[in-house]
Structures are given as structure tokens and as C-alpha cells.
Amino acid sequence: MSDPLREPRIAIIGAGMSGICLGALLLRAGIRDVVLLEKNQDLGGTWRDNSYPGIACDVPSRFYQFTFALNPDWTHRYSPGAEIHAYFEKVARDTGVADRVRFGTTVVETRWTGAAWSVTTDDGVSAEYDFVVSATGILHHPRYPNIEGLDSFAGPAFHSARWDHSVDLSDKRVGLIGTGSTGVQILSALAGNVDRLLLFQRTPHWVMQLANPEFRPITRRLHRRFPAYDRFSYHAARKQIESLSPALLHPGKTRRFLTWLCRRQLNKIVDPELRAKLTPDSQPMCRRLIISPGYYDAIQDPTVELVTDRIERITPTGVVTDGVEHPVDVLVLATGFDAHAYVRPMRLVGPGGLTLEHAWADGPRAYRTVAVPGFPNFFMLMGPNSPVGNYALTAIAETQANYVLDWVQRWRRGEFTTAEPTAEATDRYYREVDAALPDTVWATGCDSWYLGQNGKPELFPWAPEQHKVMLAQPRDDEFHIVAG
Numbered sequence: 001m002s003d004p005l006r007e008p009r010i011a012i013i014g015a016g017m018s019g020i021c022l023g024a025l026l027l028r029a030g031i032r033d034v035v036l037l038e039k040n041q042d043l044g045g046t047w048r049d050n051s052y053p054g055i056a057c058d059v060p061s062r063f064y065q066f067t068f069a070l071n072p073d074w075t076h077r078y079s080p081g082a083e084i085h086a087y088f089e090k091v092a093r094d095t096g097v098a099d100r101v102r103f104g105t106t107v108v109e110t111r112w113t114g115a116a117w118s119v120t121t122d123d124g125v126s127a128e129y130d131f132v133v134s135a136t137g138i139l140h141h142p143r144y145p146n147i148e149g150l151d152s153f154a155g156p157a158f159h160s161a162r163w164d165h166s167v168d169l170s171d172k173r174v175g176l177i178g179t180g181s182t183g184v185q186i187l188s189a190l191a192g193n194v195d196r197l198l199l200f201q202r203t204p205h206w207v208m209q210l211a212n213p214e215f216r217p218i219t220r221r222l223h224r225r226f227p228a229y230d231r232f233s234y235h236a237a238r239k240q241i242e243s244l245s246p247a248l249l250h251p252g253k254t255r256r257f258l259t260w261l262c263r264r265q266l267n268k269i270v271d272p273e274l275r276a277k278l279t280p281d282s283q284p285m286c287r288r289l290i291i292s293p294g295y296y297d298a299i300q301d302p303t304v305e306l307v308t309d310r311i312e313r314i315t316p317t318g319v320v321t322d323g324v325e326h327p328v329d330v331l332v333l334a335t336g337f338d339a340h341a342y343v344r345p346m347r348l349v350g351p352g353g354l355t356l357e358h359a360w361a362d363g364p365r366a367y368r369t370v371a372v373p374g375f376p377n378f379f380m381l382m383g384p385n386s387p388v389g390n391y392a393l394t395a396i397a398e399t400q401a402n403y404v405l406d407w408v409q410r411w412r413r414g415e416f417t418t419a420e421p422t423a424e425a426t427d428r429y430y431r432e433v434d435a436a437l438p439d440t441v442w443a444t445g446c447d448s449w450y451l452g453q454n455g456k457p458e459l460f461p462w463a464p465e466q467h468k469v470m471l472a473q474p475r476d477d478e479f480h481i482v483a484g
């Protein structure tokens with residue numbers, strides 16, 4: 001008997017964590033005509049790009065994984081980056097996603113033809129798809145600092161996401177710019193292992209020292225032997241984070257306790273002058289709270305010097321602050337990412353010639369984080385206002401991917417041909433977002449990559465589990481639906 005279901009053609013742009021997640025869910029649902037267009041030569045997105053010393057995830061590994069591919073073999077509570085990368089590669093291999101990836105393929109343009117999306121790649125090839133899903137990541141485009149003379153530096157200089165492993169740092173004076181999660185991890189790994197480490201801090205960040213114990217072989221065996229226990233551990237880790245989230249988001253006892261705890265941990269810094277330099281004047285979590293097992297020990301290592309004077313310029317041999325040159329041999333730029341590029345620089349042209357650039361002239365906006373009015377059968381993973389503040393991006397991706405899958409399944413059953421969110425529903429949603437944001441910790445006055453071009457945090461202003469409720473199923477009353 002022939003399959004009564006229609007077979008959709010689906011292009012996923014990007015084969016990082018979220019693209020792999022959606023690809024896996026589609027294939028598991030029996031949807032075969034799926035391609036992942038990946039500009040790089042390898043899978044894994046962020047976990048492929050970032051290989052700097054000390055890299056780990058700041059969300060416990062038991063939670064930072066997909067529910068449909070639990071890994072009993074995590075080695076640490078916060079496992080290292082290479083292990084996380086290997087995990088995503090394994091998921092891609094085991095689910096068949098890896099076979100659907102076209103590597104070295106950059107999408108240049110995605111244009112609505114009137115009946116489908118025509119996707120053009122940099123090799124000049126165009127192909128048509130019924131659905132296009134952007135899974136291009138949020139922390140993908142390195143942000144290089146605009147510091148005078150940066151290009152004149154004579155030694156090796158690289159961004160943290162473009163680590164040059166050919167440079168032996170052991171006998172070098174290393175200048176490290178940036179004290180976000182990345183800078184803190186790099187400093188913790190390099191302190192004591194290089195000749196000198198100069199850390200250039202513009203703003204102090206709050207750091208929560210949390211231990212990172214190794215899981216014993218017996219624990220791993222138990223997880224392998226009893227999948228129910230493995231599942232329980234995932235949900236326990238998730239529950240722990242989710243139960244704290246609402247209280248941490250809004251003013252109250254829990255936030256006061258967090259502030260007290262972070263301040264107390266700062267007392268590990270013996271020198272009062274250094275402690276003062278490391279004390280932020282914003283609230284913990286206003287910027288992403290940094291989780292680190294050993295930063296406060298590392299920064300007190302005799303090989304480390306903290307420089308807090310503003311960087312004036314960079315010379316061929318060092319970094320100048322307040323007229324003083326600090327000689328360094330290597331420069332590491334842990335200066336973060338452009339977290340607001342989303343789908344771009346790819347050109348997206350919808351019906352009537354509407355471009356995404358035009359639709360987003362006042363900043364990126366998405367219906368419930370996943371879709372944009374004017375662009376039918378187009379979805380995003382990790383789109384604007386996703387709940388990315390100190391939460392597992394794997395869980396967000398899975399929620400969004402399941403939502404996309406719901407729409408695709410309906411298309412297969414012939415329930416519609418095209419669907420796009422209405423402008424009214426999207427505006428209504430943003431009125432709710434705007435009303436809720438001022439009451440959150442992100443609006444307590446600090447600068448961070450959370451802030452969009454209008455200065456407002458581009459985050460989800462409710463507890464992250466609310467995101468799952470919000471995307472539990474498609475709402476026809478909030479979509480323009482053309483019947484199939």
C-alpha cells in the first residue's frame with residue numbers, strides 16, 4: 001500500500017547542535033527528504049569552533065543533551081568541550097543526520113517562488129524546498145574588538161573561537177582580553193602554564209564557583225546499565241535548574257541569596273585591592289552568570305596579572321593602557337560574539353519581495369522565538385528572544401524542533417500548504433514580552449550580549465519551561481494558513 005502522507009522537502013541551514021536536533025527528530029519521524037546545508041567541513045557549530053584550553057559547558061552535562069539521545073558516559077558534571085562535540089557528532093551519526101549534511105556549502109539566498117523556497121548556495125546551485133529552517137546558531141560570529149592598532153600586533157593574535165593550536169604558549173607572555181565565560185575558562189586553564197598571563201578586564205563579571213567533579217566509573221556504568229536511572233538524572237538536573245529559574249529572574253529572597261553567595265565567594269580573593277577590582281556593580285545574572293570551578297584560585301596565581309585600566313591601543317609588541325605598555329608575545333581575544341545576527345548574512349526574500357532585512361529594520365523579532373510574519377513555512381531555531389540566559393540550549397532547541405515537526409507533520413497530512421504567523425499575533429506577543437521584561441534581572445542595568453540594538457534584552461522574560469508550554473502545539477488562530 002502506498003504511503004498516504006506527502007513527503008516534504010526540508011532544508012536545514014546549519015549542522016550545529018540545533019540543526020542536528022531537528023534533523024534527528026525529522027528522520028526519526030520517517031521524514032526522509034531532509035538536507036542540512038553546512039558552510040563548514042565538520043559538524044557541531046559552536047562546539048566545533050571553540051576548542052580553546054579549558055572549554056566546558058556551563059550547564060550540567062546531564063541536562064545539556066537531547067532527551068532522545070541521553071549519554072550515560074559523561075565524564076564530568078560540566079564536561080569538556082571536546083566531549084560535547086563528540087556527543088553531537090555521535091548523535092548525528094547514530095540518527096543518520098550525518099549522511100544528510102552537505103558540507104562546505106554556504107547558503108547565499110533563500111527566495112520564495114510562490115509555491116516553495118528556492119535556496120541558492122555559494123556553488124551557484126539552487127534547489128527547492130517546502131520548508132526552510134534556519135539553525136545558524138546564536139554565538140557564531142566572533143566579535144573582534146575595535147581597538148586602535150590591533151592589526152599592527154606582530155605576534156600571533158586570535159579570537160577564542162579561532163584558537164591557533166600551532167602556537168606553543170608555555171614560554172610566552174599572553175595577553176587575554178575579555179572576562180566573560182570564555183575569558184574565565186581560558187584564564188583558569190592557562191594560569192601557571194604560561195610564562196605570564198595579563199588579563200585585560202573592562203568590566204568585572206559575577207562568578208559562581210561550583211565544583212566540577214568527575215563521574216566515577218561505577219556511576220557511568222550504572223547510567224549505562226539502567227536507562228531509567230539515566231532518564232531520571234536528566235530530569236532531576238533539569239528540574240533543579242527550572243525550579244530556581246523563576247525566583248532568580250525576579251527580585252526576592254532567592255536573588256538576594258545568590259548575591260550574598262557570589263559576594264561571599266569573592267572572599268577567596270586574599271588581596272583586598274584585587275577583590276575590589278573583581279567586584280561587579282551590577283546584579284548577578286544581569287549578564288550571564290559565569291560558572292567556574294577555579295577562577296578565583298587561578299587569578300591569584302603568581303603568573304597572572306589583572307589589568308583594569310582602559311585599553312588605549314595595541315602596538316606591535318604589547319597593549320597600552322593609560323600610557324603604559326604591557327609587553328605580550330601572544331594576544332587572545334575572548335571578546336564574545338555578535339549574538340544578534342541570527343539568520344544573516346544569508347538573504348531571505350519572502351512573498352512580494354519582502355526581505356528579512358526590511359522586516360527586521362528595527363531589530364530581530366520572532367513569533368514565539370520561531371517564525372516571522374511574511375515568511376511562510378520558514379522557521380528558526382534559537383531565534384530572537386529564546387530563553388538563552390543560563391539555561392540549556394539543547395532543551396530550547398528540542399522544544400523548537402518539536403514545534404517545527406508538528407507543523408511538518410500537519411503538512412504531510414495535507415492539512416495546509418503554507419503557514420506563517422500573523423503580524424497581529426507577533427505584535428501581541430511582543431507587547432507581553434515588553435511588559436514582562438522590565439521586571440527581570442536582565443533589565444537591572446548592565447551591558448551585555450543579551451541586549452539588542454534597541455538596548456532591550458533580547459531574551460525570554462518568563463521561566464524557561466514556559467517556552468515549552470508556549471510551543472506545545474501550533475495555534476491556528478495566530479497563523480495565516482493556506483489550505484492544502
Ligand code: NA7
Pocket residue numbers: 139145146147177178179180181182183200201202203204288311334335336337447448449
Ligand atoms: P562575552 O560574555 O560577550 O564576553 C566578552 C568579553 O570581552 C567581555 O568581558 C567584554 O568586556 C570583553 N570585551 C569586548 N570588547 C572589548 C574591548 N574592546 N575591550 C576590552 N574588552 C572587551 O563573550 P564570551 O565568549 O565570554 O561568552 C559568550 C557566551 O558563551 C557566554 O555567555 C556563554 O553563554 C557561552 P565587558 O564585560 O563587555 O566590558
